[in-house]
Amino acid sequence: MNIKRLIRKSVRTLEPYKAKEIVCKVKLDANESPYGYPSLLKEAMKVKTNRYPDPEGKALKREASKRWKVPARNILLSNGSDELIYYLVTAFGGPVLYPTPTFSMYGIISNALGEKTIPVPLTDDFDIDIKKTEAKIKRYRPHLIFLSSPNNPTGNCFSEDKLLKILEISPAVVVIDEAYQPFSEKNHLPLLKKYRNLAIMRTLSKIGFASLRVGFLISNPEITEVVNRVRLPFNVNSLSQTVATEVFRNYDNIEKDIERLKRERDRLYQRLRHLKGIEVFPSEANFILFRTKGARTLHRRLLKEGVLIRDITSQIKDCLRVTVGTEEENEIFIATLAKLLK
Numbered sequence: 288m289n290i291k292r293l294i295r296k297s298v299r300t301l302e303p304y305k306a307k308e309i310v311c312k313v314k315l316d317a318n319e320s321p322y323g324y325p326s327l328l329k330e331a332m333k334v335k336t337n338r339y340p341d342p343e344g345k346a347l348k349r350e351a352s353k354r355w356k357v358p359a360r361n362i363l364l365s366n367g368s369d370e371l372i373y374y375l376v377t378a379f380g381g382p383v384l385y386p387t388p389t390f391s392m393y394g395i396i397s398n399a400l401g402e403k404t405i406p407v408p409l410t411d412d413f414d415i416d417i418k419k420t421e422a423k424i425k426r427y428r429p430h431l432i433f434l435s436s437p438n439n440p441t442g443n444c445f446s447e448d449k450l451l452k453i454l455e456i457s458p459a460v461v462v463i464d465e466a467y468q469p470f471s472e473k474n475h476l477p478l479l480k481k482y483r484n485l486a487i488m489r490t491l492s493k494i495g496f497a498s499l500r501v502g503f504l505i506s507n508p509e510i511t512e513v514v515n516r517v518r519l520p521f522n523v524n525s526l527s528q529t530v531a532t533e534v535f536r537n538y539d540n541i542e543k544d545i546e547r548l549k550r551e552r553d554r555l556y557q558r559l560r561h562l563k564g565i566e567v568f569p570s571e572a573n574f575i576l577f578r579t580k581g582a583r584t585l586h587r588r589l590l591k592e593g594v595l596i597r598d599i600t601s602q603i604k605d606c607l608r609v610t611v612g613t614e615e616e617n618e619i620f621i622a623t624l625a626k627l628l629k
């Protein structure tokens with residue numbers, strides 16, 4: 288019996304997403320928040336363990352709808368925004384266009400589902416190359432376009448005029464992935480009123496709740512209804528729904544921590560900027576990209592010292608990405624980095 292022979296063609300050469308657990312002292316590799324909120328788990332004790340979750344997530348949608356000022360029927364819930372990418376590609380199919388480097392799941396999921404991908408390289412300053420993008424849109428007529436704003440792993444937001452141009456000219460569903468929006472000044476929700484082909488993804492993963500796996504698609508009923516056709520029943524479990532609802536009810540506290548983290552990011556940026564041999568890129572997210580010679584070796588040596596960050600060298604030459612942690616974690620990272628650069 289040869290199992291290999293049975294594998295779907297598009298999965299034969301597929302590499303899984305690399306999310307390994309590595310033991311370390313300071314974990315700054317996965318763009319998680321350094322702040323946790325155990326007190327918000329209290330409500331979860333009331334969950335009826337024997338009952339299926341609310342299939343529509345009504346309470347959670349109600350709170351999200353109040354916070355973002357969009358009708359609840361324009362929101363679809365998911366088990367993390369990764370799952371939304373799966374649903375979007377399943378529902379709309381390819382070609383799937385996205386600028387690169389960007390979040391790898393757009394490509395991994397599209398490939399797994401056997402859809403054509405159209406990666407379009409960013410310019411040297413990590414902005415959308417609008418000429419190339421326009422040409423590819425005309426040539427391939429994608430069904431889906433993914434734009435991460437702020438972009439992972441570069442940390443910047445794309446120029447607004449280029450993003451709008453893509454929305455205007457594309458006969459595609461344009462997905463703006465706002466996973467890092469809480470750390471940026473830009474918010475594309477108001478554009479939903481104008482563009483029927485726009486869908487926005489949000490997540491709780493970066494603001495302290497990666498463990499819950501809760502993502503949101505915010506669009507118009509025409510699009511959410513299509514995505515809902517491929518959504519698995521009960522995709523968001525009751526514990527996550529309950530705690531996520533509490534997140535919105537306590538958002539003022541969480542927002543204070545987001546502001547704290549942004550200040551810490553700007554401080555870390557300045558600390559990096561003053562290190563010799565480091566080129567650091569501005570960030571509107573909760574991580575910072577920087578370039579240094581011998582980045583791959585440096586990454587390994589940092590880990591030997593107990594500091595785990597992300598090696599981006601396979602996507603961008605000589606680049607590493609560090610998640611913003613607590614002041615203490617960031618100081619350990621900087622001190623270790625400074626020592627290794629000597």
Ligand code: PMP
Pocket residue numbers: 318366367368369370390435438439464466467489490491492497500501502
């Ligand atoms: N989009 C982007 C741009 C990301 O960087 C990530 C997380 N690495 C995700 C989506 C996935 O987030 P979630 O935890 O909601 O699946």
